[in-house]
Amino acid sequence: MEAILELDRVSRFYGRGRGTVHALRDLDARLYAHSLTAVMGPSGSGKSTFLQCAAGLDRPSSGTVRLGGQEISAMGERQLTRLRRARIGFVFQSFNLLPTLTAQENVLLPLRLDGKPRDPARARRMLARVGLDGRADARPGELSGGQQQRVAIARALITEPDVVFADEPTGALDADTAAGVLGLLRESVTAYGATVVVVTHDAAVAARADRVLRLAEGRLVYDTVGAAA
Template structure:
């Protein structure tokens, strides 16, 4: 299996001296391409810091992060910005849609920011894939929470990224809607070959993931792989 993401002895410390906060302690982790991986743990376990360092949003204090074979932790800020725009997709708990833009315009936003040609047909096709056919002209305020998260997933996939990071993507949704969104993330792996890393506290995510990493006090406490049925 190809490695999509590798963290090698990653440490992240905030502050100095006796008041320093050690969010990650020499963390080693390897996640594989074309799979759904869940990163779990209680509050303060290091889940958010894991995502920040893995996605190039924060730099580790020490250690290395490699994404699709490229050392993210050694890149300059301009390189990181381009990497995030071209090779990484993001899905957040709060959706992060622009309220003045339509669903179609929100989906095309990553291409617009990167100066690439915006293809409305492609955006509508992506919206149809996530179950929003006919809602391309709706604005976020006209959509339910689950529908907004579907737009966010379409936006994350429009650039065909190497990896999608989803930060508590079901946290703001009711149980049934959360299950639908989780199924959509699962489908993006099986149908479209995406690589998805979900940072979550939801055990339902772990039940659908190919691999589960459980963090505790900034360390990898347990790693399990799903046994095919």
């Protein structure tokens, strides 16, 4: 199986001396194409730092991160910005939609920022795929939390990225709505061939994942695949 994202001996620490905080400690991980991986662990375990380093939002203090065989941990900020726009999608707990834009305009925003042609028909098709047919002109304030998260997922998929990172995507939703969003992330893998990495506290996410990574005190302590996940 092809490893789309590789972390080799990645450490991340903050501060100096006795006040140093070791968020990640010599972490090795391989994340595979066309799969859903859940990254779990208690608060302070390093989950968010893992996401930030893996997605090029933060630089490891040591070690390397490679996306599609290309080392991103040594890139300059401009290179990283271009890479994130073109090859990485993000879904956040707080949705991060622009309130003055319609659903369609929010979905097209990554293409606009990357200087690529904006295709409204493509955005509407993507919204229809996530169950929002006919809501392209609605603004975030006119949508429920679950619908806003669906817009965020459509926005993350519009560039056909190598990896979609989802940070607690069900955390702000009720159980039924969260189940629908989780099903959509699962479908994005099976139907569209996406690679999804979900940072979560939710055991229901782990139950639907192809693989579960569990962190504790910045270390990878559990890694399992298949039905055992």
